[in-house]
Structures are given as structure tokens and as C-alpha cells.
Amino acid sequence: MTRPSRGRRPGAPDTRAAVLGAARASFAAKGFGGTTIRAVAADAGVDPALVHHYFGTKDDLFLAAMELPVDPRRVIEPVVEGPVEEAAERFLRAFLSVWDDPQVQPALLAVARAVMDPATHRLLSEGFLPVVIEPVGIALGIDRPQHRMALVASQVMGLILMRYVMRIEPVASLTSEQVVATYGPTLQRYLTGEIPD
Template identity: 65%
Template sequence: MTGATGLTGSGNGRRGRRPGRPDTRAAILAAARERFGSAGFGGTTIRAVAADAGVDAALVHHYFGSKDDLFVAALELPVDPRVVIAERVVGPSAGRPDGAGELLLRGVLSVWDDPGARPALLAMVRRVMEPGGEQLFRDGFVRVVLLPLGEAIGVDRPQLRMSLVASQVLGLIVLRYVVRLEPLASLDVDALVAAYAPAVQRYLSGPLG
């Protein structure tokens, strides 16, 4: 999955998928969470998840599509982060990383500042901090969400640059929403973006030494 097509296609293309039987979907998602948590993204296959759930692999593809889609569904987030990124960042910045740092931060903060979305997002961050959670973040979120973003906006050395972006964004999320460190937790969005965007932008397009 590369470029803007990979980012936008996976998110928007799945909105109309039929929900399927709740018990079957629940079993698949439970098996996927267990597999992703223990084997990481790279070590997880659709076939293995299907076997754990006691269903055919074709049924997993039918309900969830690709492994990327299954991973995002297993996180149980209120929004698909790929859709948010595609709408707020890739569209305006496709093929050119200039200005993408501010757009990315505003997109992330808009989701986290939604009271209805925050409980599920907090649960996801706490899972990342648990044993095995580092695999979900490293092999899953960075690969599925951030690397395609870097490729879509045309950054060079996307693996390095998007890892640096991840360190900045995750640190902000943990301190503002999990630890609730003041005055960071109460700072308004414009002030946060003004403080963080230059660093994120440098990671996207500036010299790295």
C-alpha cells in the first residue's frame, strides 16, 4: 500500500462493507487482536487469524478486506486514522511535504479533542504501553498509517522521517491526554500547533544532519 491511493482507497473503500454476523465478526476481531499483540503486524497473517477464529480466510477478507484494514478494525478506534489523514493531509499536500506538519497536527488534535472519541483512543494508547504493545505501534500503526502518509506526501527517507514524526506526535498525545501534564493539557490548539508544527515539519522536510 503506497502513496495517496493506498491511503485513501483503504479507508473510503470500506465504509459500505456489510457488517456480517456480530458473533463471527467479534470472534475474528478477538483473534486478530491476540495475533497482532503476540506476533506483531509482520508475523500475523489473515490465514492464521482465520484459523484462530475458526472461520475460512475468505470470510475474514469479506468482512475486513486487507490485513491493514483488519489491523485498524482490531484497534477498535472510533475513526479510521487513514481516512482522517487522507482528508486533512494527503489531499492538500499530495506530493509535497511543505506545510504537512501543521495539517497533520491539526488532524490528530481534532480527533483527540472529540469527547466521544477520546475513551477509545485512550484505551488504544494504554494497550500500546502494555507488554507486547510496542509491536502493535511499531509494526502496525507506523507501517499502516504513518509510512503511507510519508510516501503520499513525497518525503525522502520515509522510514526515518515518519519514525521521528511518530516520536513527536506520540509524546504530545501521552503528555496532553494520558498524563495530562499542565500547562500542556490545557493549552489551546493554536498554541500547541505553533509550538509543535516547526519540529514536525523539520522531521518531514528539513535537514536531518
């Protein structure tokens, strides 16, 4: 008598991985705005309800598809707590807390290289910016949050490139306090200072 097999059947598809693969491809090709849960589900061959079950909202699916080692929304939560005049310092400290962590940095570098690739630039412009960065400006109550937070992101991406990807001196060797003191005033001006219309 043949015993019924136990556990996962050999060759059964990994549904979660299929959804993530379909989501990554869609976000890279169509951007955040052009990607829908329904289309991702269709590409993965699953019901849209299953995508919601595994990942929740489209924002959550996007961040899962980015394969980040930390949820950046949780990391930058402290940025909106406290006076807006000190938000840049809080932003930089939150940023450095993960980027200077040797356990997390390798995975972050892989993501940074992916979003800097011209072929997948929509992951940054139509995904990471509206999902993670712009909500900070809205929560801080600054004027023109979309415009100002794009300027903040430009500075931070430059910092990532110089300090972590290319390791250009003296930026690569600055202490966290030196980074905050050097970049903080510029980021704060982007947040609350005078900027051209």
C-alpha cells in the same frame, strides 16, 4: 407441533468477534508482519474468505482489531493535500480534530494505553506505523519516509502521553492553535528539514 426457532440460535458463536479476538492476539504477539489472514482465520475457526468478507485487507483487519472510533487513514487524508512545507500543520490539525473531541477521546485513550504497553508494543511498531503513519510520508514524497515518519510518531506519542494520558501542564491546557504553533516547526523539521543520517 414444535415451531422452528427463529433468529440466531442460542449459543451460536459470534464469528466477527472471534475473528477480531484472534486478530488482536496475533497482532500483539507476532506484529503486523508476522500475522496472516489465513492464520487469524484458523485461530478463529473460520474460512479465510470469511475474514476478507468481514474486514477486507489485512490493513483493514488491523485497524478493526485496534477498535479505533475513527479510521485514522481518513482523518489524515488532508495531510497529503497541499504543499509539503505546510504538512506538519495539517497533520497536527487533523490529529487535534479527533483527540480534542470529547466523544472520541475516551476510546482513543484506551487504544493509546494499549499500544504503550510493552507487552503489545508491536501494535505500534509493526502495525500502526507501517499501516497509517509511513504511507503519509510516502504520499508526501519526502526522502527516507520510514525514518522521518518514525520521528514524527515519536513526537506525537509524546504529545498524546503528556496532553491526554497524564494531562501534564502546561501541555494539557494549550489551545489547539498553541499546539500547532509549538509542535509544528519540530514536526516540519522531521518531515523536510535536515536530520542526521
